[in-house]
Amino acid sequence: MTAKNMNLTAERPDVLRIKRIYGIWYGIVLGLGFGIFCWGLDSYVLSNYHGMYPWLKFGIGAILCMTIGGLTGWVSARRGKPIYALLLWLVVAWSFAWLTINLPLVIVPNTLTFLEPQLIGLLDYTYFDDFGSRVTVANIWIAIFVGLAGLLQIPMSDSAIFSTSFFGKAGPMVVAVILMSIGGSIVDNGLVNEPLRSSTVAVDNTIQFVIDNRGKEVDKAESRRMHAGAFRAIDGSVTQERELIVSGYDGLLGEINVLVRFERDWVECQVVYNQPISCKVVKTAQ
Structure with missing residues (x-):
């Protein structure tokens, strides 16, 4: 042609x-x-x-x-x-x-x-x-x-x-x-995606660590590495069934708050560069 x-x-x-x-x-x-x-x-x-x-x-x-x-x-x-x-x-x-x-x-x-x-x-x-x-x-x-x-x-x-x-x-x-x-x-x-995602993953990993080691003797160094202390004050709220979502952040996306819906309570965790620092109950789930 x-x-x-x-x-x-x-x-x-x-x-x-x-x-x-x-x-x-x-x-x-x-x-x-x-x-x-x-x-x-x-x-x-x-x-x-x-x-x-x-x-x-x-x-x-x-x-x-x-x-x-x-x-x-x-x-x-x-x-x-x-x-x-x-x-x-x-x-x-x-x-x-x-x-x-x-x-x-x-x-x-x-x-x-x-x-x-x-x-x-x-x-x-x-x-x-x-x-x-x-x-x-x-x-x-x-x-x-x-x-x-x-x-x-x-x-x-x-x-x-x-x-x-x-x-x-x-x-x-x-x-x-x-x-x-x-x-x-x-x-x-x-x-944007990576810092929000990594903070969520970090909190979920810590929650699973807390659940898996309830009633067990846990090495203190491992507990610190997993930042389990962040959940000490709200341990009674932690359940296997949960859903996580980012609830807030700073302008640099370095400090991020992750909201967790457990079976009974809503818990908000402060995460600084993928390290859970502290958690508190913010609402009772309905």
């Missing part, structure tokens, strides 16, 4: 429709990939450490990113120019960056108080001025990988839609997921 015939084929209405549909799926897969690596792995860890609604963050984030991605992929395919696609995806990068900070610190806590009215008055999520710089840092990292995926969308898609093999058609989406795995992992581990 000559270059002229290929160009004519590419401009056929049915081919244009296929390109736009492919663009939608490209964007959806890209958004899902970002959601998995930015919030999915975080949710998986929290689900293993008694997190409260651990998959909520991933669910909301993935739906939003897939919707934004699908729409952007479709518009980019309609324009059909790599430079336009790049500009559109850079706007998407900013929206993803905004979500990396605002989803865990604004959207999720507001959703949780709707789902669990008992949390009203117990969550103190403050949006500090410094968080704006975190959005900027997130945008820089995400823009690199989302921008590259956007720049590659049109040339990769044009070859993929004419491919006769599954791998040829799926190749561009695989590339997009790989790029999102890098960008999503960087912002997951470097900005």
